Amino acid sequence: MNDGGEAAGVGDIGGAGVRVVRTTTSVRVEATIPVSAAALFGVMRDPLRHSEIDGSGTVQVPAGQPPITAVGQRFSAQVHLPGRSAYPVVNHVVAFEPDRLLAWLPANPDTPPLGIRWEWSFTGTTGGAAVSQTCDWSAVTDTAYLRRVRLPRVSPAQMSASLARLGRAARSRTAPGADGVGVRCVACHAHPTSLIAKLRK
Helix, strand or coil: CCCCCCCCEEEECCCCCCEEEEECCEEEEEEEECCCHHHHHHHHCCHHHHHHHCCCCCEECCCCCCCCCCCCCEEEEEECCCCCCCEEEEEEEEEEECCCEEEEEEECCCCCCCCCEEEEEEEEECCEEEEEEEEECCCCCCHHHHHHCCCCCCCHHHHHHHHHHHHHHHHCCCCCCCCCCCCCCCCCCCCHHHHHHHHHC
16 A cells, blocks of 8 residues: 555544544554454445445445455446445455555456445454554556546545445444345444444443
8 A cells, every 4th residue: 555655644534533544645544443353354344234344334235235255356336426426346356465455456347447445444443443444546557547537536534424324234233224235333423433432332
């Protein structure tokens, strides 16, 4: 990942232990969550739960998609950004290490990925796991796209909310909705750092 040497800033959101690391071509959010790495990874590898843990509220996942098991697998989603119609994406899995690492490159259907990498990492700790979510666009070479689109398309606060929702989802028995879209977690509208603080209790 491109997070060394050119760091543009490191900070906390809300003082609840969510760390944000920025570079010119990446944003990473980190937190320690009192849930095992295996449980967190188990939720993350299930595409049907991605809408449940999405802190931006923009992702919906169609039913019928199996859990992620290997590099090379693909899974799809619908993205709903403010001010534009929903559009489909196909996510290409590029890293898969059970209970440790999961990453994918989103793309438009029938076109190769631009190079934007979404990565989740999990490191077991005493009583939980250190979790990070990273958006890295250092591999994007389409200069017209970079001029037109501000990356990442979600904020660090929304990424932090995803960490909190993942923790809650891993501790709950909530299953994806029968309508094919993962149900939202019960505390989705709370501040992400307050959710992480509650998880520590």
